Amino acid sequence: xxxxKSTSKKPTGSRFFGGISSNxxxxxxxxxxxxxxxxxxxxxxxxxxxKEAVVKSLKQHPGLxxxxxxxxxxxxxxxxxxxxxxxxxxLVIEDAxxxxxxxxxxxxxxxxxxxWILDGGLVNSRVQQYKYKxxxxxxxxxxxxxxxxxxxxxxxxxxxxxxDRFKIGKEAHLHSKKILKEIxxxxxxxxxxxxxxxxxxxxLERRELxxxxxxxxxxxxxKILSSSWGQSDIEFSSVSGSLNLPKSLIDYxxxxxxxxxxxxxxxxxxxxxxxxxxxxxxxxxxKNRLRFNAGVSRYERTEDYGLTMGITLPFGGxxxxxxxxxxxxxxxxxxxxxxxxxxxxxxxxxxxxQELMHSYHINNSLTDEIIPRLEKxxxxxxxxxxxxxxxxxxxxxxQQEVYDAQFSLIDARLTAHKNTVELERLxxxxxxxxxxxx
Numbered sequence: 001x002x003x004x005k006s007t008s009k010k011p012t013g014s015r016f017f018g019g020i021s022s023n024x025x026x027x028x029x030x031x032x033x034x035x036x037x038x039x040x041x042x043x044x045x046x047x048x049x050x051k052e053a054v055v056k057s058l059k060q061h062p063g064l065x066x067x068x069x070x071x072x073x074x075x076x077x078x079x080x081x082x083x084x085x086x087x088x089x090x091l092v093i094e095d096a097x098x099x100x101x102x103x104x105x106x107x108x109x110x111x112x113x114x115x116w117i118l119d120g121g122l123v124n125s126r127v128q129q130y131k132y133k134x135x136x137x138x139x140x141x142x143x144x145x146x147x148x149x150x151x152x153x154x155x156x157x158x159x160x161x162x163x164d165r166f167k168i169g170k171e172a173h174l175h176s177k178k179i180l181k182e183i184x185x186x187x188x189x190x191x192x193x194x195x196x197x198x199x200x201x202x203x204l205e206r207r208e209l210x211x212x213x214x215x216x217x218x219x220x221x222x223k224i225l226s227s228s229w230g231q232s233d234i235e236f237s238s239v240s241g242s243l244n245l246p247k248s249l250i251d252y253x254x255x256x257x258x259x260x261x262x263x264x265x266x267x268x269x270x271x272x273x274x275x276x277x278x279x280x281x282x283x284x285x286x287k288n289r290l291r292f293n294a295g296v297s298r299y300e301r302t303e304d305y306g307l308t309m310g311i312t313l314p315f316g317g318x319x320x321x322x323x324x325x326x327x328x329x330x331x332x333x334x335x336x337x338x339x340x341x342x343x344x345x346x347x348x349x350x351x352x353x354q355e356l357m358h359s360y361h362i363n364n365s366l367t368d369e370i371i372p373r374l375e376k377x378x379x380x381x382x383x384x385x386x387x388x389x390x391x392x393x394x395x396x397x398x399q400q401e402v403y404d405a406q407f408s409l410i411d412a413r414l415t416a417h418k419n420t421v422e423l424e425r426l427x428x429x430x431x432x433x434x435x436x437x438x
Contacts, residue, residue, distance in 0.1 A: 046235070046236050046237040046238070047236060047237065047238050047239070047240050048156075048225075048236040048238070048239045048240070049239070049240050049241070050153065050156050050239075050241060053152050053153075053156050053225065053228070053239070054149050054152050054153065054156075056228070056229035057148050057149065057151075057152040057228040057229050058145060058148060058149060059229070060229035060230045060231075061148045061228060061229060061230065062230050063144060063148065064141070064144060064145065064148060067137065067140070067141040067144065070137050070141075071134065071137055071138065071141070074130065074133060074134035074137055075134070077130050077133075077134075078127060078130045078131060078134065081123070081126040081127045081129075081130045082123060082127050083123075084122075084123045085116075085117050087114055087115065087116040088114065088115045088116070089112070089113070089114050090111075090112075090113050090114075090115065090293075090295075091110065091111070091112050092110065092111045092113075093105075093108055093109070093110045094108065094109045094110070094111075095107050095108050095109050096108035105300055106300055106301065107300060107301050108300045109297060109298070109299050109300070110297065110298050110300075111295050111296070111297040111298075111308055112295050112296055112297075113293050113294060113295025113296075113308055114293065114294060114295060115291060115292065115293035116291070116292055116293075117289050117290070117291050117292075121284050122281070122284040122289075125277065125280045125281040125284045126281055128277045128280070128281075129274065129277040129278055129281050132270060132273055132274035132277050133274060135270050135273075135274075136267065136270050136271065136274065139263050139266050139267045139270055140263075140267070142263040142266075143263040143264060143267070146263060146425050146428075147425070148228070149425075150421050150422065150424075150425040151228065152225065152228045153421045154418055154421055155221060155224055155225040155228065156225060156239055156241075157241075157243070157414060157417045157418065157421070158221050158414070159218065159221045159222060159225060159238075159239045160239055160241050160242075160243055160414075161243060161410050161411070161413070161414040162214060162217055162218045162221055163218065163238060163239065164243060164410050165214050165407060165410055166211065166214045166215065166218060168403065168406050168407065168410075169207065169210050169211040169214050170211055172207050172210070172403055173204070173207040173208060173210075173211050175399075176200070176203050176204040176207045177204060179200055179203070179204075180197070180200040180201060180203075180204050183196050183197050183200045183392065184197055184200075191388075192392070195392075196391075196392035199392055199393070199396065200392070200396075203396060219234075222234045222236070243410065243413040243414065243417065244413070245360060245363050245413055245416055245417075249353075249356065249357065249360060252350075252353050255349050255353060255423055255426075255427045256346065256349060258427035258428060259342060259345050259346060259349065259426070259427060261427065261428040262345055262426055262427060262428060263428075264341050264345070265338065265341060265342060265345070268334050268335075268337050268338035268341060269338065271334045272331055272334045272335060272338070275327050275328075275330050275331040275334060276331065278327050279324055279327045279328065279331070282320040282323045282324050282327065283320065283324065286319050286320035286321070286324075289314070290311060290312070290313055291311070291312035291313075292309075292310070292311055292312075293308075293309070293310045293312075294307070294308065294309045294310075295307070295308045295309075296308065345426055348422075348426055349423060349426055349427060352419045352422050352423050352426070353419075353423065355415070355419050356416055356419040356420065356423070359412050359413070359415045359416035359419065360416060362408070362409075362412040363409065363412045363413055363416065366405055366408060366409040366412065367409065370405050371402070371405050371406065371409065374398070374401050374402045374405055375402060377398055377401075378398045378399060378402055381394060381395045381398045382395060
């Protein structure tokens with residue numbers, strides 16, 4: 001028999017996986033998802049923790065590498081946008097190289113001047129626009145980080161579940177060996193039929209196949225996890241943690257209220273601000289800008305000098321009105337997409353929370369009611385088998401029910417943890433709790 005005990009750990013609002021090791025006060029994603037200062041952490045003694053797995057993924061995931069260059073490019077673009085239009089220096093020579101009195105430079109008039117445009121407002125609008133574009137890139141990076149961390153967490157807890165299944169499978173295999181040995185002895189003593197021994201041998205073979213199947217799944221899962229940080233080799237032998245669930249759930253209203261922190265929501269909000277900036281830029285570009293020039297003229301005939309000054313003002317209204325109207329429509333579109341995204345996120349959170357509650361119900365039923373009774377029934381069936389009241393088939397059937405219930409418990413806990421990962425990816429709730437704790 002195998003002992004499945006319910007957890008005694010107290011739930012923590014910022015716990016990412018609930019029962020994945022009591023050492024994890026904060027969720028791995030919550031601690032490392034958006035922090036720029038990620039400390040190097042390497043697996044120790046070939047055992048990998050959830051923190052180490054998420055850190056390695058966030059530092060080395062191939063899909064995140066390009067964002068650093070995109071952010072760097074945005075910084076250079078902002079610096080370039082801050083440079084205004086250059087002043088112009090001009091030299092004009094008149095009344096020279098003509099005919100008669102103007103065949104040389106003796107009667108020439110030369111003017112050296114400098115001209116510039118007042119474009120301070122235009123430069124500021126352009127800089128602000130590119131800052132919003134950089135913010136969009138950073139939000140896209142946040143979205144990718146959430147996804148990478150969540151995918152890593154999903155794969156980590158999948159390995160954790162497979163390890164538990166492998167452990168149960170190995171114990172079931174050893175137990176089947178003991179049963180076969182006992183039945184063989186009973187057959188040799190004439191207390192059991194040869195058919196029971198043959199069935200026990202088949203059961204042992206099935207247990208061996210189950211263990212082999214789980215072992216193959218475990219290797220594949222480790223390979224997938226290693227690829228999250230760009231490695232082709234598996235450099236850890238196991239992952240550490242527990243699938244036990246906390247006694248109670250985080251209140252649903254907290255998840256609901258935290259929707260606004262989702263990067264997808266922030267993305268559309270920033271898109272709206274970017275569009276507002278583009279509208280301001282279009283208005284600035286459409287303005288009639290004053291052009292000033294000033295200089296000095298020399299008159300060769302009299303060898304005198306004179307100052308020149310001028311102002312140029314274009315005629316007409318704002319020629320960007322069509323562009324402004326188009327951008328205003330885009331702004332309304334982003335607002336509509338924001339509303340649709342919020343509704344979609346709220347729906348996803350609701351569905352995931354319902355599934356999470358169901359997984360808790362299954363976990364509690366299996367832990368408190370079903371498995372204890374099945375284990376008791378297995379003991380009673382074994383006693384009845386020894387007394388000849390039950391057949392081996394009946395005894396084996398109850399054994400299989402116990403194993404199935406134990407595997408169902410692992411599946412229920414795995415589903416609960418995966419739903420929790422998705423809830424935190426959608427809401428960032430634990431990230432907020434972590435920030436408040438600083």
